[in-house]
Each structure stands twice: as structure tokens, then as C-alpha cells.
Amino acid sequence: MKTEKLRTDPQKRLYSLDALRGFDMFWITGGGGLAILLSNMTGAEWLGIQMYHVDWEGFQFMDLVFPLFMFISGVAIPFSVLSKLENSIPKSKLIWKTFRRFVLLVILGLLYNGVFRDGFENARIASVLGQIGTAYFLASIIAIYFQSLRSRIIWLVAILVGIGIIQLLVPIPGIGAGVLTPEGSINGYIDGLLLPGKFYGGTFDPEGILCSISATGITLMGTLAGSILKDSKRGDWQKIGLLSISGVTSILLALALSSFYPIIKSCWTSTFNLLTGGISLLLLALFYLLIDHWGLKKWAFYFRVIGMNSIFIYLFQSIVNVPRVTDSFIGWLEKPMGQFWDLFWNISYLAVIWLLLYYMYKKKIFIRV
Template sequence: MTNISKQRLLSLDTLRGFDMFWIIGGDILFKALGQQTNWSWADALARNMDHATWEGFYGFDLIFPLFMFISGVAIPYALFSQLEKGVTTKALYPKILKRACILIILGMVYNGGLNFDFENLRIASVLGQIGLAYLIAALIAIHFRKCNAIVFWIIGILIGYAILQLVVPVPEYGAGILTPEGSINSYIDRMLLPGKLYGTVFDPEGLLCIVSAAAITLMGTLAGLILRSDHFTPYKKVLLFVITGLGLIIIALVLNNWYPIIKSIWTSTFNLLTGGISFVLLAIFYLIIDVWNYQKWTFFFRVIGLNSIAIYMAVAMVHFQATSDFLFSGFASFFGDFKLVILALGLIIIEWLFLYFLYKKNIFIKI
């Protein structure tokens, strides 16, 4: 069998593209299908295309942590390969810090930073959390490069974070009050985070959430270390990922009875659940694409995954939906109740063609 451990993994780009697909219109498409058909699978998907209000978990809650897991998988490929070539850890600091700073700035731009209304600007952001969690995970990873050490860091962060949320008292509320107003996350964000908070009294990308999110990024790093290792056959890697993933999911669901799964404050149980699902998804994509070499179908998703930051920012700056309405409204009117489905497909097609243009021009925005 061909040694694929150190080659670029098509499965990783495909999984990233699959993840981004739901952000750029996949959710709208399946919501429309669920509304306009009696298909049980479409209705089930449609009901999962929203975030949980507070406690609980929907499929759409996986999108963000899965992306962070994938960014963690890339750490051994992007950084460890340089260390193996003789680059010092200190020489990597500027690169890691630069990436974090750029993502923080882009996150503020995404939130409306170019309006220069800094008093009402939301400083916390999805991109900022990705950048800072990556910064924490990357610094840990380049100093502790063994799987065992990474596992200890993951466990330490998850347990330490759980202790903070469950044991440390919040003034006027007490300890273990996991509500929007009473959680330790909310209290710290109100005290220390400048600008506007997403949830008025809390922010799902707040300061403590960044620390928690570093754990799932490190889970990805652990997966990346295993993928690059020559000590396991591809099938053993798949088996390891499936066992690990299912184990994390079971632990999360058991603990959920006492320590609820809450995305908005990134409880450790949320990390365990989404990390477990991410391991299983990586196993499936890796097995099909890189081990069994079924790769032709991946092109659609790889075009998205190779320019994930570009499309994330473009969606904020370009009204793709208006273009879809302009081009496809007339055509969609022939489909009666399915008009919204056709317009959602049009939106995805236009966004994908934009990314395909970048792909053909060999333009890839990497940070």
C-alpha cells in the first residue's frame, strides 16, 4: 500500500469544504427542501440547520468546532514539517502570531469594523476565536510534540475549564450557574471584553470560550500527528479515530446529565461531543478518499475548502443572494413551491463559481 502519511491529504481539504458548504448556503437549501417536501431525511436535516438556543445540540452547532478541529489537524503538516527541516521553535513564533493577528483583524472587519464605530464594535468573532485558539494550540504543539503530551494537555484544559464553570463562584449568582447571565464566561466577558457582546450579557466567542476551543484544536492536532505517523497503517488510523470519536461522544452524552452541552459557553461536554463527531467524520473522509482513493466526487468540496477564508469574508461583502435572485427568479418561478429550493441552489452555484474562478487562477488565500 502506498505510504500516504506525509502527502497532502485530499480528505482534509474535502472535509473543510464540506464543513463550509453548510455555511455558504447548504443550510438554506435543506431548510427549503424540508419546508417544501415530505421527505423525512430532508425534514430531519432542516430541523438541524439552526443553533441550539442554549442547552442542547443541533447539527449546525458542529460547523464551527469542526472547522477548528480541521485547523488543528493541519498543525503537524504546516509546522512540524518545518521543525523536521531544522527550523527552530522560536523561528515559528512570528508566523503563528501573525496568523492569529490577521484573523483577529479580519474578524473585526467581518463584524463591521470598517464603520469605525469602535464603541459599538463587537471585538470577539468567529475568526478571532479560530486565530487565538490556533495560537494556543500551535504553541503547545510545537513544544510538546508527542501524542501522549497532547492528550494530557487536552485533558488538562477540559478538566480545568469544567472546574472554572462548575466550582468558581460568580458574584450575585454563585458557582455552577450555567445560564447566559450567571456563567463564569459571561461574567468575565462583561468585565474584560471591550465592545459589544453578541448575546448582550454573554459572547459565544468570548475570552474563556477561546481557551476551551483550544482543546478541540488540540484534538485535531492529535489526529494530525496520527495521520503523519508511520507507526500505524491507514486502517489502524481509521480504527483509532472511530474508537476515540465514539468514546468521546459517549462520555459527553453521559456527562450531559450533570454538565450540560452548551455551545454558547463551550462547555467541556460540548468539546467532547463535537470532538468525537469530528474524529468520526475525519475517519470516514480519510478512509474513502485517501485510503480507498475514491476522489473524483471530492472536487466540488475541495474548491470550497481550499479557499475557506475567502468565501467566509466574501459572503459578508458580496450579496450573492441578490445575484441568485436576479439570475434565477424567472426560472425558479416555473417550479411553484420549489422556487426557494431553486434560488438556494442558485446561491450555492454562484458562490462555487466564484471559488472555481479563484481555483483556476491559482489564487488561494492562506493565512
């Protein structure tokens, strides 16, 4: 991980991509908690429910946050990796760079899990950052060696079909095939065979081996979207149309297949890839339309500041006691605020995080992995 000044003029970057990344991170940097509080205050139960993950099968808004981030990391690959091929940088050098990123993200994932604090004995090895690193690395290799959209679509179909075959048709000793439960899924069986340490889900890990390989699918969907946006031969409306049609098609396919192949985040089924990938495509199309095509940037500045230091703030919240920092500034206002204290505190918490990121933004301090 390194700190650097942005080499690309911020105005020439894909503003919508930074904003969408920040919108995504907003929900895990305090936005979700604020939504739950507003739900309790207003009686809008539907809003509060969406801020939690489903127990197993199904889908709620919070289940989108992680795959959307992986999709966005894929969108960046044509701009950050494939563009270097156009400048005659050897493929081997690019693969080595993405491999180092993979290793670093795995290490940072161990840091987030507290492995270096609590010790390696019975530690949790799988992590959100490790899954991001794995999927990014695999998607990058595919994108480097198969640069045409058609060839990457073939790879995407192969991954989704392959994961589907493994999860539905490969039998587990003593259980059978296609048992998509926490105790019976092949994800947990493979993790038990190959993944050391403890699992977040007890009998399985939602960021385990098969989940990480499956998540390459949505990251690869991101590379396709990135290549569409990067194509100077396409007009903005053509790009927006392609993203939107692809998104709707992916969602409808996921819903159609879900009748026999459930949408399950915890074992990252292919239908989950298709559903979240489709929603991600529609969100990217919307942000691109509003921000990069129509030039409506001011409303998205708040999110962009978050999006340009996303990995940093994710780790920062796990290491630094941000609630205590917040209390240090506003704790004296608890009694005067009365019944509005919880709302004021949540907004202040978001402000503390954002002001830190805004300071880094103004100083052009961007933590890169």
C-alpha cells in the same frame, strides 16, 4: 492574508482534509438554507430543525459546523507547522508566524463584524475568526513545545478539566458557582470584566474569552488526529481505527458527563468539546477511509474546491451581496419556474459561489491567512 499558488502538489495533499473542510463550509455557504427549504417542501421537519443552533443547552447538527472547522485547523498543524520543525526551522520563527496569523484573524473578525464600517464605539470585538485565531495560536504553541502525543493528551485533559472546574466550581459574586445560564455563567462574568464592546448574547459572547480558551481543546484534539495521520509508521487501517475508537470514546464520555455538566455551545463547555471533537474524529476517519484509502475522490471534488478557499468565501459572503449577484443572472426565470423558483434559486446561489471558487481553484489562487 496573502494570495499564493499552492506550493504542494494538490495530489500529494491530504485530499480528505480539504474535502472535509469544504463539507463543513458547505453548510454556511448555502447548504443549510437548501436543507431548510427541502425540509419545508417534503415535510421532513427533523432536517430543518438540525439546520438551526439550539437556544442554549443541547446539540443539533448546525452546532457542529464551527467546532469541526476548528478541529480541522488543528489537524493541519502537524502538516503545516510541525513539519517545519523537522526541517530545522527555529521554534521562535514558527511561533511568530502563528502569532501573526492570530492577529490577522482577529482583524478579519473585526472586519466581518462591521467594526471598520460602523466604528469602534460599542463595537463587537469577539468574533468567530478571532476565536479560531486564538485557539489555533494556543494549540500551535503547545504542539511546537510538546510534540509527543502523550504530552499533548496531558495538555488536552488539563484544558478540559480546568475549564470544567472554572465553569462548575468558581463562584460568581451574587450568583454562586456552576450556574450555566446566559445570565449566570462565568463566561459572561469574565467577558464583562475583560472584554470591551457589546456582546452577541447580550450578557455573554459565544466567542468570548473563556470560550476561545476552551476551544483550544478541540483544536488540540485536531493536532492529535493530524499527528496520527502523518505518522508513516502506522498503516491506514490502524490510523482509521485509532481515530474511530478515540471518537466513540470522546462521545460516550461527553454524554456520561452531561448528566451534571451540560453540553452548551454558547459557553463552550468541556462536554461540548468532547462531543463535537468525537464527532469530528469519526468524520475525519470516514473521509480518510473513503478518499485517501479507497481512492474515492470524484464525489468529494465539489467539497474540496470549497475547502481550499474556506476563509476567503466566509469573508466574501459578508462583504459581497451574493443574493443580488445571483438574481442578476437568473431573476428573469422567476415566473417561468413557478413553484420551483425557491429551490432553483437556492441551487443557483450555491452554484454562483462554487463557480467562483472553482475559477480560483483552476487558476491556483488560494487565499492563505
